[in-house]
Amino acid sequence: MTAELGHFINGEHVNGQSGRLHDIFNPTTGEVQAKVALAAPAEVAHAVAAAENAFPVWAAMNPQRRARVLFKFKELVEKDMENLAKMLSSEHGKILPDARGDVQRGLEVVEFACGIPHLQKGEYTEAAGPGIDVYSMRQPLGVVAGITPFNFPAMIPMWMFSVAIACGNTFINKPSEKDPSVPLRLAELMMEAGAPEGVLNVVNGDKEAVDAIIEDPRVKAISFVGSSDIAQYIYANGTKHNKRVQAFGGAKNHMIILPDADMENAVNQLIGSAYGSAGERCMATPVAVPVGEGTADALVSILKPKVEALRIGPSLSEDSDLGPLVTAAHRDRVKAYIRMAADEGQELVVDGREFSLQGYENGFFMGGTLLDHARPGHQSYHDEIFGPVLQIVRAENFEEAIALPSNHQYGNGVAIFTRNGAAAREFAQKVNVGMVGVNVPIPVPVAYHTFGGWKRSGFGDTNQHGPEGVRFWTKIKTITQRWPEDVQGSEFVIPTME
Secondary structure: OOEEEOEEEOOEEEOOOOOOEEEEEEOOOOEEEEEEEOOOHHHHHHHHHHHHHHHHHHHHOOHHHHHHHHHHHHHHHHHOHHHHHHHHHHHHOOOHHHHHHHHHHHHHHHHHHOOHHHHOOOOEEEEEEOOEEEEEEEEEOOEEEEEOOOOOOOHHHHHHHHHHHHOOOEEEEEOOOOOOHHHHHHHHHHHHOOOOOOOEEEOOOOHHHHHHHHHOOOEEEEEEEOOHHHHHHHHHHHHHOOOEEEEEOOOOOEEEEOOOOOHHHHHHHHHHHHHHHHHOOOOOOOEEEEEOHHHHHHHHHHHHHHHHOOOEOOOOOOOOOEOOOOOHHHHHHHHHHHHHHHHOOOEEEEOOOOOOOOOOOOOOOOOOEEEEOOOOOOHHHHOOOOOOEEEEOOEOOHHHHHHHHHHOOEEOEEEEEOOOHHHHHHHHHHOOOOEEEEOOOOOOOOOOOOEOOEEOOEEOOOOEOHHHHHHHOEEEEEEEEEOOOOOOOOOOOOOOOO
């Protein structure tokens, strides 16, 4: 009998009540391995009520005690690493080493959030005026929510809820219905770590659950990661309902390769960033921009055999380079983009569409695909493909190379490979993209800095984790105080600090 997953509300697993179910596939075999309940608005309201009930006690707990819960949570996640990685791989399709990295990058933000006693400190000014002191405090918002994507079912929930909970908020996580098991397990571990019931809740669902979160006035803030169209929808509708919203969308990250770059190193870095996790990363590198025809020809000649030699295997493999895509529908969408690119006139250097893994013929596998001579006018270059597909756009000079990512609709990440420090510095200053790597192919910042893209890659004015995360999940209160020794007379002009 196929297992059925429900929700995690107020410290316990609860069955779905809507009668609507979604299939959870094993991407390696193509089989349905479980079903997940899709929440109705009443079930979302139940979770919000549990979080609202838990908020006063949790918010009043001193920050050291909240930090101790997170320290314990970190310890429990580390002990459960292998179980979490296997659970993640079996539902998403990424290989085990990559799944462990997914969990670890989430834990790094948990580690950052453990410093909340320092991070949430306010400011103080003594004697701002005669006998007047001014100080500020950062206070939690209340019930907040995270709507998280399929491609990082451990990392991105931990990016959101660890900082939010550390700040004293209570949290509703609405994960992807494609791979909900890891978020449910993380909620169990948070309870085991000592969080009160209702502090971390998981509600599975689709647009119906998302709209219920957006429309519930008790939810004060929403963080989202997913496609740009949905990010824009959540930002527009969330702010319309008076919520604080940060919504991160799609990407089309470029790697610029200057003629002086170490070509072998650049190719090795490009291969991993373009094809790792089957390209299903918002910080993948699906576009290479070699500068000059000589650089482009050298790049293609080195890339082609390496793409053809990619090791593709089952998701639980330890020694493959990439596994299957998340669903058959998504694989077919990626294949359609390859066909589109060929129709647009791009050269199909390596075609991975017909790849089939022996013994797993029904799995959602694709081989690596390499396309040359893509151009800005091509729809396949304009859109996010989100698969094991690398497009090469040839640039004549440095200025054209800067313009390509700067003028693209997305502005998540970009990288430049060069030995020229002046060129790298100029590129980092001028490029119109939110995160920049210099000889680093996937420039995801460390946990104590902050993550966020520009243009259609990010809606809202604050980024994730780091100090920006603390600012997003708190509101600031400023107190101006005076303790006069004598009763003062009335003042009819605006106070000054003279």
